[in-house]
Amino acid sequence: xxxxxxxxxxxxxxxxxxxxxxxxxxxxxxxxxxxxxxxxxxxxxxxxxxxxxxxxxxxxxxxxxxxxxxxxxxxxxxxxxxxxxxxxxxxxxxxxxxxxxxxxxxxxxxxxxxxxxxxxxxxxxxxxxxxxxxxxxxxxxxxxxxxxxxxxxxxxxxxxxxxxxxxxxxxxxxxxxxxxxxxxxxxxxxxxxxxxxxxxxxxxxxxxxxxxxxxxxxxxxxxxxxxxxxxxxxxxxxxxxxxxxxxxxxxxxxxxxxxxxxxxxxxxxxxxxxxxxxxxxxx
Ligand code: NAP
Numbered sequence: 311x312x313x314x315x316x317x318x319x320x321x322x323x324x325x326x327x328x329x330x331x332x333x334x335x336x337x338x339x340x341x342x343x344x345x346x347x348x349x350x351x352x353x354x355x356x357x358x359x360x361x362x363x364x365x366x367x368x369x370x371x372x373x374x375x376x377x378x379x380x381x382x383x384x385x386x387x388x389x390x391x392x393x394x395x396x397x398x399x400x401x402x403x404x405x406x407x408x409x410x411x412x413x414x415x416x417x418x419x420x421x422x423x424x425x426x427x428x429x430x431x432x433x434x435x436x437x438x439x440x441x442x443x444x445x446x447x448x449x450x451x452x453x454x455x456x457x458x459x460x461x462x463x464x465x466x467x468x469x470x471x472x473x474x475x476x477x478x479x480x481x482x483x484x485x486x487x488x489x490x491x492x493x494x495x496x497x498x499x500x501x502x503x504x505x506x507x508x509x510x511x512x513x514x515x516x517x518x519x520x521x522x523x524x525x526x527x528x529x530x531x532x533x534x535x536x537x538x539x540x541x542x543x544x545x546x547x548x549x550x551x552x553x554x555x556x557x558x559x560x561x562x563x564x565x566x567x568x569x570x571x572x573x574x575x576x577x578x579x580x581x582x583x584x585x586x587x588x589x590x591x592x593x
Contacts, residue, residue, distance in 0.1 A: 311350055312552065314534060316464040317487040320441045322413065323379055324529055325549060326351025328493070328536035334360045340540050341367035347545040353467075353536040355383035355417055356402050356591060365407035380408060383417040383445060384426060385591045391425030392432075398591075399433055414439035415467055419447045419577060420587040423455065431461045441465065445493070446577045449482045456486055465489045470533060471497040472509065472524060475568040480533065491534035496524060500573045508563060516554045525551045527564050 313321040327349040332340050337360035341352060345367065354364045361382060368378060382402045387394040399414065414433060416426055433439040443465030444452065456462050466483055470476045470492035480490050497503045509520040516523070521537070525548055528535040537548045556564075575582045 314489055316441050316489055318441055323351040324534050326353055326536040328353040328538040329360055330358055334363050337363035338367045343542045344545050345371045348549050351379040353381045356385045361402055361405035369407055379412040381413040382411055383415040385417055386421040391422035392429040395426045395429035410438045413441045415443045415445045417445050419451045427459055449479055463488050465491050467491040467493055469494050469574055471495050472564055472567045473497055473501050473569050474572055495535040495537055497573050512560050521548055522551050526556055530556055
């Protein structure tokens with residue numbers, strides 16, 4: 311599997327498997343199938359309530375721990391954030407049945423972000439989070455975090471897909487040594503992504519599906535991606551992208567699909583801050 315080297319030297323597979331919205335009772339099977347299909351990066355979160363099932367699939371796979379790259383995410387913590395972050399991390403590790411994670415992400419840019427980040431820095435120093443990063447941070451928030459803390463996030467996991475390409479954000483993150491990893495890389499099928507005429511035509515030219523074109527497009531932009539599927543045939547399809555290359559013309563034509571706008575929600579929208587920013591896992 312092709313990897314990207316993060317700003318602390320850790321190597322992360324450029325393509326992984328996400329389990330958002332996979333019900334806990336289906337997650338063990340989905341992860342088992344994904345590992346069998348060749349995925350080695352697994353992306354979960356405390357909020358997904360399926361860390362235990364991910365952990366069971368890892369344990370039963372027999373795959374050596376060092377061959378896997380496991381990401382989980384911290385949900386927004388009440389004060390005292392530093393103490394509660396450590397407890398939340400311990401709970402995630404316990405559920406996963408692991409003694410370290412490869413990447414620990416702050417899931418949302420809300421709450422006592424700096425207190426949470428200081429705790430994450432200390433988890434990283436202890437070696438229990440091999441890399442730490444953020445998610446859903448717009449450039450202004452990332453930059454402020456970078457400028458006012460010791461450790462620069464290794465990754466920012468944000469919405470990115472052909473209709474919201476994040477080109478300027480990608481440039482800024484790169485300049486700061488932060489790896490962009492997309493979530494919702496298929497836009498969860500919104501905007502009829504899987505039947506988009508341009509992506510379909512490019513796929514036809516390579517004998518590949520729209521999904522494969524999209525995954526390939528991310529890889530050629532050095533952006534990590536973590537497509538989700540509960541169907542083994544789609545898992546296999548989405549990882550079968552290392553035997554073709556999009557041309558410069560094709561990359562340029564896909565760039566024209568960018569609308570520059572979210573298809574989900576803007577994390578800076580006060581209505582969403584009001585809804586999501588107060589959500590607590592233990593509420
Ligand atoms: P996504 O990967 O863009 O899309 C998943 C959808 O596409 C599912 O409905 C899946 O259906 C379908 N699909 C997958 N492969 C397909 C194929 N080859 N052909 C046709 N349909 C296909 O959406 P996502 O799950 O939201 O994002 C991916 C991962 O990013 C998540 O699982 C999660 O790990 C992460 N994420 C993070 C955040 C965050 O705030 N940090 C937010 C959202 C997601 P089936 O399952 O039925 O195949």
